[in-house]
Amino acid sequence: MSHKNTLIVGIGGAGANFINGLSPDSVRVGSSLLTITSNVDTVEESAGKVIYLEDATLNPLGNGSNGSPEIGRILAEVHLEKIMQEFAPYKRIIFVAGFGGGTGSGVTPYLVEEAMKQGNDVHCAIFMPFTFEGRKRDIIANEALLACKATNAHRYIFNNQDLFAMSDDNTTFSEAFRIADKALYKWADGMLTAEVCV
Numbered sequence: 001m002s003h004k005n006t007l008i009v010g011i012g013g014a015g016a017n018f019i020n021g022l023s024p025d026s027v028r029v030g031s032s033l034l035t036i037t038s039n040v041d042t043v044e045e046s047a048g049k050v051i052y053l054e055d056a057t058l059n060p061l062g063n064g065s066n067g068s069p070e071i072g073r074i075l076a077e078v079h080l081e082k083i084m085q086e087f088a089p090y091k092r093i094i095f096v097a098g099f100g101g102g103t104g105s106g107v108t109p110y111l112v113e114e115a116m117k118q119g120n121d122v123h124c125a126i127f128m129p130f131t132f133e134g135r136k137r138d139i140i141a142n143e144a145l146l147a148c149k150a151t152n153a154h155r156y157i158f159n160n161q162d163l164f165a166m167s168d169d170n171t172t173f174s175e176a177f178r179i180a181d182k183a184l185y186k187w188a189d190g191m192l193t194a195e196v197c198v
Helices: 012-021 040-045 069-078 080-087 103-118 135-149 160-166 173-193
Strands: 004-011 031-037 049-052 090-098 121-128 154-159
Touching: 004 012, 004 103, 012 031, 012 040, 012 090, 012 103, 012 173, 031 040, 031 103, 040 049, 049 080, 069 080, 069 103, 069 135, 080 103, 090 103, 090 173, 103 121, 103 135, 121 135, 121 160, 121 173, 135 154, 154 160, 154 173
Parallel strands: 004 031, 004 090, 031 049, 090 121, 121 154
Antiparallel strands: none
């Protein structure tokens, strides 16, 4: 079977925002976009193909995984066959997610492991939470990061708290997030222009 080049997968809210912010010019020939979300509002707003992690019991209102990585992972397990069918044609998969919530933290490590088993060349761009987001999100994020490390996938960590080192006292949080987005888009562009190892 012939393989396409790269699939960029945005998981959860942060991943979906990244996918939506990509300009058409930044998506290289042979690359495709996929959003995996548990929030029905994201489905309506997403660019490219979307897999909605719906479940009448775990996600009856379509408003996400309620901050639970366990629910996020189970939702991914329910839809695993459909997800892996989307992964199959590609040599390289780039996951983009924010850690600290339920969907990004629960779905990403699980799908990274499954993609590695399938033989994909897997890369992960991960946003870690600000300290003001609280201890609970920090614990969830670090547990998810450890799970990703255990897969031996390539990891690129963007620590939101470090954004303040690139800003001044007048920088708002929305401006700080835009700084992060700019850095991530630059990184992604470099990934997409790099040669794919066979």
